Each structure stands twice: as C-alpha cells, then as structure tokens.
Amino acid sequence: MKLIIQIPCFNEAAQLPQTLADLPREVEGFDVVEWLVIDDGSTDETIAVARQLGVHHLVRLTNNKGLAAGFQAGIDTALKLGADVIVNTDADNQYYGADIAKLVRPILDGRADMVIGDREVSGIEHFSPLKKTLQKLGSWVVRQASSTSVPDTTSGFRAYNREAAIQIMVVSRFTYTLETIIQAGKLLVAIDHVAIRTNPQTRESRLFPSMGAYVRRNAVSIFRIYAQYEPLRVFWSLALLVGLVVASCSGPAATGGATDSIAPSGSPTASASVASAPSGSPTASASVGSPAVSHPSPGATPSASAAQGDFTGGTATASLTLPGGTVGYTGGSCEHGPGNDWVAVNIGQPNGPEYFGLTAGRSPYGASDVRTASGGGTLKGDAVLITYRHAGSAFVLDHDSASVFLFVDTSGGTFTGHLADGTNVSGTFRC
Numbered sequence: 001m002k003l004i005i006q007i008p009c010f011n012e013a014a015q016l017p018q019t020l021a022d023l024p025r026e027v028e029g030f031d032v033v034e035w036l037v038i039d040d041g042s043t044d045e046t047i048a049v050a051r052q053l054g055v056h057h058l059v060r061l062t063n064n065k066g067l068a069a070g071f072q073a074g075i076d077t078a079l080k081l082g083a084d085v086i087v088n089t090d091a092d093n094q095y096y097g098a099d100i101a102k103l104v105r106p107i108l109d110g111r112a113d114m115v116i117g118d119r120e121v122s123g124i125e126h127f128s129p130l131k132k133t134l135q136k137l138g139s140w141v142v143r144q145a146s147s148t149s150v151p152d153t154t155s156g157f158r159a160y161n162r163e164a165a166i167q168i169m170v171v172s173r174f175t176y177t178l179e180t181i182i183q184a185g186k187l188l189v190a191i192d193h194v195a196i197r198t199n200p201q202t203r204e205s206r207l208f209p210s211m212g213a214y215v216r217r218n219a220v221s222i223f224r225i226y227a228q229y230e231p232l233r234v235f236w237s238l239a240l241l242v243g244l245v246v247a248s249c250s251g252p253a254a255t256g257g258a259t260d261s262i263a264p265s266g267s268p269t270a271s272a273s274v275a276s277a278p279s280g281s282p283t284a285s286a287s288v289g290s291p292a293v294s295h296p297s298p299g300a301t302p303s304a305s306a307a308q309g310d311f312t313g314g315t316a317t318a319s320l321t322l323p324g325g326t327v328g329y330t331g332g333s334c335e336h337g338p339g340n341d342w343v344a345v346n347i348g349q350p351n352g353p354e355y356f357g358l359t360a361g362r363s364p365y366g367a368s369d370v371r372t373a374s375g376g377g378t379l380k381g382d383a384v385l386i387t388y389r390h391a392g393s394a395f396v397l398d399h400d401s402a403s404v405f406l407f408v409d410t411s412g413g414t415f416t417g418h419l420a421d422g423t424n425v426s427g428t429f430r431c
Contacts, residue, residue: 003030004057004083005100008038008070012091013045015202020053022097022199023089029108030085036078040070057081071176075165087159095119095157096197103159103194112192113164114184116150117157119198138218142178145226146185150193153181157196164189172221179225186229316345318356318429329356334431336410343410345429358415358429360408
C-alpha cells in the first residue's frame with residue numbers, strides 16, 4: 001500500500017525544513033511512504049528547499065490561489081500517483097508528525113474512510129479564550145450541518161482513503177476543512193477522529209486577516225455547502241421566512257395573499273485539478289466542475305429560455321462515448337469565441353431528465369473553479385464538462401464520485417480523456 005503525505009505551502013522556505021524533519025519516512029501498514037509539496041505560487045525558495053530536502057513530488061501553482069485550491073491540487077495529484085491513503089498536514093509544523101501512524105490506523109483497520117485529528121483545542125496554550133470559544137461553536141455548527149461527531153472540524157491534520165478522496169470537490173477559495181466534512185457527512189462517508197498532539201506555535205496564521213473575516217467566510221462556506229445538499233430544507237425555510245415577513249408587514253387591513261416559494265436549483269458538482277494541455281491548436285485541459293451554463297454574448301439580450309436555464313430547441317448536437325456505448329444529445333445552444341479560442345455548448349435542461357454542458361477555452365464566463373495545471377507549465381484554456389441522463393439509461397457520468405481529465409479541441413469539436421479510474425471517455429460536439 002502507498003501513503004502520500006501532502007503539504008500545501010505558501011512562502012514556507014524558512015519553516016519547511018522543520019516540518020519535513022518531523023514527518024515519518026516509514027509508517028506501519030504501508031509499503032511506500034512518499035511526500036508531496038504543493039507550492040501555492042510562493043515567491044521565496046519553497047520549491048528549492050523542498051527539492052533539497054528530498055521531497056518525492058512537487059506541484060507548483062503559477063500564482064497564489066489559496067489554501068483550498070492547494071489542498072485540492074494535492075488530492076488530485078496524489079490520486080494520479082496511485083495513493084491508497086492520503087494524509088494532509090500544514091507547512092507550519094503545527095501538527096506532531098509522529099501522530100500520522102495514529103491518524104491512519106482507523107483506515108487501516110477498516111473502521112473509517114476519513115479521519116480528522118482532534119487537537120483538543122481547550123488545552124492549546126496559544127489559543128485565546130475567544131478563539132477557543134469560536135472554535136467550539138463553529139465545530140458544533142458543522143456537526144449539526146454534517147450529521148457527524150467530529151469535535152475539531154477546523155483541524156487540517158486528516159487522512160483519507162482513496163474512495164473518500166475521489167469524492168472531494170472543494171469549491172471554496174479560502175479553506176477546505178469545514179466544507180469537506182459537510183460533504184463527507186452528506187455522502188455517508190465513514191468519518192472518525194483521533195486525539196493528536198500539536199507543536200509549539202512558530203508563527204501567526206496567515207489564512208485570514210482577522211477573527212471577524214474568519215468567522216464571516218466560514219459562515220458563508222457552511223451555508224453554501226449545506227444548501228447544496230439540503231436545497232429543499234434551505235429554500236423552503238427561506239420562503240417561509242419571506243412569507244412571514246411579508247405577512248407581518250401587510251398590516252391589519254390586508255385581506256389575504258400568497259407568498260412566493262423559492263424553488264431549489266442546481267446540481268451536484270465536482271472539482272479536480274487540471275492537467276496541462278499541449279501547445280499548438282486551440283485546446284483546453286478539463287476537470288469535472290460546475291454545470292457549463294451558457295450566457296449571452298457581451299452586449300446581447302438574454303433570451304427567455306436562457307434565463308430559465310432551458311437549452312432546448314437549438315441546433316447544437318453532442319455525443320458522449322464510454323466503454324458501454326455512446327449517448328447522443330440534440331437540440332441545444334452553441335457559442336464560439338473569435339478564432340475558436342473558446343466554445344460553450346448547452347443541450348437540455350440542467351435540472352431536467354438529461355443535460356450536456358461543455359465550456360472550453362477562456363470564455364468571458366468560463367469555468368469558475370478550474371485550476372492551473374499540476375506540475376507547472378501554462379494552462380492553454382479552461383474547460384468544464386457535465387453530462388448526465390436519467391430514466392433508465394446506462395450511460396451516466398457520476399460527477400459526485402468521478403473526476404474526468406480531458407483535452408478539448410475547440411475548433412474540431414472533439415474531446416477525449418479518461419476518468420480517475422482509467423476509464424476512457426470521449427465525445428463530439430457540433431454547432
């Protein structure tokens with residue numbers, strides 16, 4: 001079995017030697033232990049220090065994208081490298097490296113798919129009373145939202161088996177800790193926690209500029225991910241609240257009325273880091289991501305159907321080929337950029353029985369969560385593919401648990417690639 005320990009870094013050249021010195025080279029239960037450093041656009045010598053200290057794998061993001069993006073890039077790369085278990089730790093040496101053996105034990109014993117290290121924040125000396133209170137309150141909220149029992153939800157010291165890691169789809173730009181626990185709880189991933197030790201503080205946290213910003217951004221993240229998995233509960237609650245407010249403001253003279261309910265919308269999304277595309281013709285490297293919803297060209301007036309998310313009745317066609325056969329999609333919209341430098345294809349209704357959506361290239365409204373290619377280099381374009389079909393069809397691309405890596409030819413109208421498990425996938429689109 002292979003264990004990969006990943007360390008997201010941003011300007012950690014001074015801290016990295018101490019962090020790596022604390023990590024194990026061997027862990028009981030694993031034949032191979034490898035280290036992976038994700039450099040999130042550092043401007044110091046982080047990469048050079050990592051190479052000098054014998055790090056096995058390096059991923060460099062071309063600019064600083066935030067901790068969540070670095071975490072996701074590391075997970076995607078570790079999966080490509082064949083990791084059976086992935087451990088994430090922080091570059092500031094906050095966590096005690098020897099406790100990695102303790103962290104992975106529930107996974108090796110078959111009791112958990114995901115394990116969170118519990119720092120037991122009440123005993124951390126450098127945490128202020130306010131921070132300890134907010135940590136406990138935030139963890140309680142996340143436990144309610146995720147239906148889990150994790151006591152320290154903001155801990156970044158955690159382990160995933162391969163099946164749990166494949167399902168991760170972080171969309172936050174700031175932090176992954178709370179979002180991934182809520183996702184895991186809603187996807188019924190088996191979660192456990194173990195008490196772990198921490199090292200003395202080496203520097204102040206750089207993740208958020210202030211305590212207020214930390215609370216605000218995490219609150220938004222909790223609400224967004226909870227609404228994704230419990231849309232009816234969230235939007236019906238909002239509709240009821242709006243109705244009560246309207247009723248209370250109508251006054252005693254009102255004879256009656258009705259309030260509008262807010263219907264849930266959207267579909268599950270997945271995210272994965274992008275592999276670099278070859279130079280030459282207009283191509284784009286892709287990951288499963290948000291539905292590729294078409295927008296009107298700049299200056300144009302959106303049609304009624306586009307405003308409703310209905311992409312039927314047009315001339316665009318597409319096909320998706322998996323080992324089991326080919327599925328066809330007809331009658332949708334298609335837009336091209338100048339010189340075919342981007343394309344947006346939408347067929348069907350995103351909330352209907354079937355849908356095909358593809359954006360490729362740097363369109364004015366392209367993918368919002370596509371990341372720079374792992375391993376350095378320049379990404380030639382952004383691309384997102386979502387396609388599904390219900391009602392008994394055998395051809396369903398499960399974007400809850402599968403990542404897809406594609407090269408898209410925006411001028412030739414073809415795409416080809418593979419799923420995370422190696423399954424080949426290809427297709428065509430015509431405008």
